[in-house]
Amino acid sequence: MNTQSKKPLHVLGIESSCDETAAAIVRRNVDGTGEIRSNVVLSQDAAHAPYGGVVPEIAARAHVTQMDRIVAQAMQEAAIDWNELDAVAATSGPGLIGGVIVGLMTAKAVALVHGLPLIAVNHLEGHALTARLTGNIAFPFLLLLVSGGHTQLQIVEGVGSYTRLGTTIDDALGEAFDKTAKLLGLGFPGGPAVERAAGSGDAGRFDLPRPLLGRNDCNFSFSGLKTAVRNTHAGLNGVSDRDTADLCAGFQSAAADCLRDRTARAMAVFSQRFPGARPPTLVVAGGVASNAHLRAALEELAGERGFAIHNPPPRLCTDNAAMIAWAGAERLVLGETDPLDAMPRARWPLDPAAEPAPGAGVKA
Numbered sequence: 001m002n003t004q005s006k007k008p009l010h011v012l013g014i015e016s017s018c019d020e021t022a023a024a025i026v027r028r029n030v031d032g033t034g035e036i037r038s039n040v041v042l043s044q045d046a047a048h049a050p051y052g053g054v055v056p057e058i059a060a061r062a063h064v065t066q067m068d069r070i071v072a073q074a075m076q077e078a079a080i081d082w083n084e085l086d087a088v089a090a091t092s093g094p095g096l097i098g099g100v101i102v103g104l105m106t107a108k109a110v111a112l113v114h115g116l117p118l119i120a121v122n123h124l125e126g127h128a129l130t131a132r133l134t135g136n137i138a139f140p141f142l143l144l145l146v147s148g149g150h151t152q153l154q155i156v157e158g159v160g161s162y163t164r165l166g167t168t169i170d171d172a173l174g175e176a177f178d179k180t181a182k183l184l185g186l187g188f189p190g191g192p193a194v195e196r197a198a199g200s201g202d203a204g205r206f207d208l209p210r211p212l213l214g215r216n217d218c219n220f221s222f223s224g225l226k227t228a229v230r231n232t233h234a235g236l237n238g239v240s241d242r243d244t245a246d247l248c249a250g251f252q253s254a255a256a257d258c259l260r261d262r263t264a265r266a267m268a269v270f271s272q273r274f275p276g277a278r279p280p281t282l283v284v285a286g287g288v289a290s291n292a293h294l295r296a297a298l299e300e301l302a303g304e305r306g307f308a309i310h311n312p313p314p315r316l317c318t319d320n321a322a323m324i325a326w327a328g329a330e331r332l333v334l335g336e337t338d339p340l341d342a343m344p345r346a347r348w349p350l351d352p353a354a355e356p357a358p359g360a361g362v363k364a
């Protein structure tokens, strides 16, 4: 397997699997380090805000309208010519299928017109490998991926090589943040709004559950926590700003305890499997990983357990195309490209061999 490239590689990345229309140019240096040459992210928040969540049809139409302009802007900001590109990479799943089709078809057109290899990137792998762009992190590492659709612990041994240790058996943590925000009338997107409100709250006022704490596996569950927030809210006699702040702080603190407990268990599994990893490394990725309270809790845990921790900067935790370009560069250097008939995929687990998680409403 060729992991060396004799020249730096430049990859255009395209992301459109949810409600961000994004394009970026990333350079992979010969020594395996990376640089972001441009990273354009157009959020559709305003279009979805009236509905309190992402509307797939609106998202797909907005991607169609904006994608060409965003790609042109990424090329311009990187001050790069089409003939200097080595490949074009696009998210090909998992995600909202209408949006995925827009990004993948755009990448296919670019590949065809400019004679470039196409790389069909798994969005989750984009999140997973960001740490190698921002921190040059070596394999193997333990990954905690926390986003709007996924909450997983994975051992990452290489590009395309994942072993799922745990996943949510109901809601993803980002989804729980978004639903909590909606319930409390904090608007959309919910995660940052809950974090802001929690800043002035008392996390100890309400007694909220920590689902699956102490369980002998690495799975997560957040629907009971979400329901407890709803019931507590319903039991209040008029809801003041203080009540909202205290509920947000309580929710965030319970979420942090769950992440700590489940990740600690995965750390033990990782250390047993890779006793030679010095130091063993925890990578935290996905939109929820931009939350400062959760980042601090996981940093503390890593310190206690002798793990190094790498948490990409917040703007590279939430959806962006630099992570897709980088995952594309990582695959390009291994000679892994895709045919022009590559298919968009609504579902695409990182570890296809993983057993289905117990319980209903399972996220892959």
Ligand code: KG4
Pocket (backbone or CB within 6 Å): 018, 146, 147, 148, 149, 150, 173, 174, 175, 177, 178, 189, 190, 191, 192, 195, 286, 287, 288, 289, 290, 291, 292, 317, 318, 319
């Ligand atoms: O990775 P991402 O941008 O998109 C997906 O692939 O899902 O993650 C989006 C999720 C949303 O649920 C959003 O509310 C959450 O990440 N999020 C946060 C924060 N910023 C974004 N959750 C908690 N605190 C934040 N600061």
Ligand code: ZN
Pocket (backbone or CB within 6 Å): 123, 127, 147, 148, 286, 287, 318, 319
């Ligand atoms: Zn994402």
